[in-house]
Amino acid sequence: MDFRKIEGFENLEMCYISNFSRGFISRNKNLLERLTWTPLTQFILEKSVYGTPIFKLGDGGNKILVLSGxxxxxxxxQIANVKLLNEFINNDLNHTLYFIPFASPxxxxxxxxxxxxxxxxxxxHINNSLSNLIIKAIVEEGIDFVGDFHSTSYNSNPGFESIFSSKSPSPESFLIANYISQDVGSDMISFDYAGSSYKGAVExxxxxxxxxxITGEVLCPFGNVVGGSVEKSLSQMKSFLSYFGI
Incomplete structure (x- = not known):
């Protein structure tokens, strides 16, 4: 992948997953009003006008992706992922972190x-779908671990705060989910074999x-942001990274 260093943000690199997913995220007022406005936040939103950006911090150790949207x-x-990238932008890292705050702007x-x-x-799993392009980027870049973060509404699937994982053929999926569950209190949902319930999930x-x-879910009505939901998603992300000593 053609990552390029970003002037004005030390150690930050960026490239695009796709340019047909572009969008003006600032038009989503429910999201925009809850973002902490920084030069980096503005940069992320500006770059999302041209497609799905992926950001890279650090060099060495495990390659770990935090995905949302x-x-x-x-x-x-999505708000939590932007916050996380803002928090880590000036950190010395012992691993290589990748961030996709907005998978589909x-x-x-x-x-x-x-x-x-x-x-x-x-x-x-469908060739050249937008999420399949994200999978291809994961494989091409040699990313070792992926955390995909979502929210779930009442009376939907799963409808409660949780961490999804599977025991096979990647048993560490279960170990990571169990760590997060014990750390932040999210319920575990684990399958014996990946993809056995339905097909095509990134996880x-x-x-x-x-x-x-793993997939992290926090409880929040779709299209909205309720008190504590961003903080809970951020705690899942930080717990995911702390599994690797970050």
Whole structure:
């Protein structure tokens, strides 16, 4: 992947996953009003106008991805991911961190679950879908671990704060999820084999490729942000990273 250093942000590199997913995230007022405005936040939103950006910090150790926005109307993890990148921008890191705060800027702009009527968490196994391009980038870059962060509404699936994982063929998926569950109190949802319940989730496709991955869910109505939901998603992300000593 063609990562390039970003002037004005020490140690930050960026490239694009796709340029057909572009969107004006600032049009999503429910999200915009809850972002902490910094030069880096402004930069992230500006770059999302041209597609799906992936950001890279550090060099060495494990390569770890924090992903959010697979469903554009799940706002807390997208806000949390921007906060996380802002927090880590000046840190000395013992691993290489990757951030995709907005997987589908267009979906986030319109506050929609799908991208061009496609559920990206049911289609990452479909060649050249947007989520499949994220999978291809994970493989190309040699990313070792993936945390995919979502929010779930009442009376939806799963409908409660949780961590998804599977025990096979990537057993460390289960170990990571168990660590986060014990650390922050999120319920565990574990499958014996990745993709056995449904196909196309980013987590499952990664695990099937033997790239250990988990999915974090926090409780929040779709398209909105309720008190504590951003903080809870951020705590899941930080717990995911703390598993690796970050």
């Amino acid at each position: 697979i469903h554009g109307n799940e706002l807390p993890p 267009k979906s986030t702009m319109y506050n929609e679950r799908t991208f061009n009527s496609m559920d990206l968490n049911r289609s990452s 499952d496709v990664c695990n099937l490729k033997k790239i250990p991955a």
